[in-house]
Amino acid sequence: MSKPHSLAISKLSGGYGDVTVIRDVSLTVEPGKIVFVTGRNGVGKTTLIKLIAGQLAAQSGNILFGERDMRAEPPHARRAIGIGYAPQESVVFDDLSVRENLTLQYRDRDLARYEALFASFPRLRERRAQRAGTLSGGEKKILSFCRAVAEDTQLVMLDEPTEGVQPENIERMATHVATEAGKGRGFLIVEQNLGFAERLADHAHVLDHGACIFETPGGADLRARLAERLAL
Numbered sequence: 001m002s003k004p005h006s007l008a009i010s011k012l013s014g015g016y017g018d019v020t021v022i023r024d025v026s027l028t029v030e031p032g033k034i035v036f037v038t039g040r041n042g043v044g045k046t047t048l049i050k051l052i053a054g055q056l057a058a059q060s061g062n063i064l065f066g067e068r069d070m071r072a073e074p075p076h077a078r079r080a081i082g083i084g085y086a087p088q089e090s091v092v093f094d095d096l097s098v099r100e101n102l103t104l105q106y107r108d109r110d111l112a113r114y115e116a117l118f119a120s121f122p123r124l125r126e127r128r129a130q131r132a133g134t135l136s137g138g139e140k141k142i143l144s145f146c147r148a149v150a151e152d153t154q155l156v157m158l159d160e161p162t163e164g165v166q167p168e169n170i171e172r173m174a175t176h177v178a179t180e181a182g183k184g185r186g187f188l189i190v191e192q193n194l195g196f197a198e199r200l201a202d203h204a205h206v207l208d209h210g211a212c213i214f215e216t217p218g219g220a221d222l223r224a225r226l227a228e229r230l231a232l
C-alpha cells in the first residue's frame with residue numbers, strides 16, 4: 001500500500017439530477033481512523049457515500065484524497081487510487097459463485113487473500129462453489145464486507161455493513177475493522193447500529209435532511225450522545 005492519504009470533504013452538495021439531497025457536508029477521515037455517519041432513514045447517508053465513490057456527480061464542494069481532487073475522477077479511478085466501497089445493496093452477482101464474486105477483480109483469482117476473513121466467516125469458504133444468489137441477505141452482506149476489507153485500498157467505505165447480520169458476526173466484523181484501522185487504513189461507515197459505532201468510532205456525524213447537524217468524538221457513551229440527536 002502506498003503512503004496513506006486523508007479523505008477531506010468540504011462543503012459537498014449533490015443529489016439526483018437537479019434535486020439536492022446532500023447540503024454543504026464537510027468531514028475528514030484520516031489514515032487509521034474510523035468515522036461513522038448515522039441518521040434516520042432517507043436523510044442522505046447513502047447519497048453521501050455515492051458522491052464520494054463517484055457514482056453520483058457532486059453539484060458543489062470538494063472531495064480531496066490526499067492532494068488529489070476526486071471530483072475529476074470516475075468511480076473506477078477512485079477505487080484504483082484507494083477508495084474502496086461496499087454498497088448497502090451488497091452488489092453480489094447472483095449468477096456467479098461466491099468464489100467468483102470474491103475474486104472477480106483479481107487476475108490471479110486467488111482466495112488466499114481471504115484467509116483471515118474466512119477464519120472469522122467460515123460459511124463463506126464452505127459456500128465458495130455455491131451461486132451467490134442463493135446466499136441469505138446476511139451472508140451477502142458478509143461477502144460484500146469481506147470483498148471491501150480484503151481489497152488493497154487505503155480507505156474503506158461501508159454502507160450499513162451490519163444490516164441483517166447476526167450479532168456474533170457483527171462482532172467479528174468489528175474486530176476486522178479495528179485490525180485494519182490499526183494498519184493505517186481509514187474507514188467511513190454509514191450505520192444505524194449505534195452499538196457498532198460506539199465500539200469502533202473515532203468520530204461520528206449525524207446527518208439530517210442532507211446536512212451534518214452534529215458531530216462528536218467516539219467514546220464510551222457515544223451511543224447515548226447519538227441517540228439523543230437522532231430522537232430530535
Ligand SMILES: Nc1ncnc2c1ncn2[C@@H]1O[C@H](COP(=O)(O)OP(=O)(O)OP(=O)(O)O)[C@@H](O)[C@H]1O
Pocket residue numbers: 016019021039040041042043044045046047048088
Ligand atoms: N435514484 C434516486 N433518485 C431520486 N431520489 C433519490 C434516489 N435515491 C434516493 N433518493 C432520495 O434521496 C434521499 C436520501 O436517500 P438515501 O438513500 O441517501 O438515504 P439514507 O439516509 O441512506 O436512507 P436509509 O437509511 O433508508 O438507507 C431520499 O429522499 C431518497 O428518496
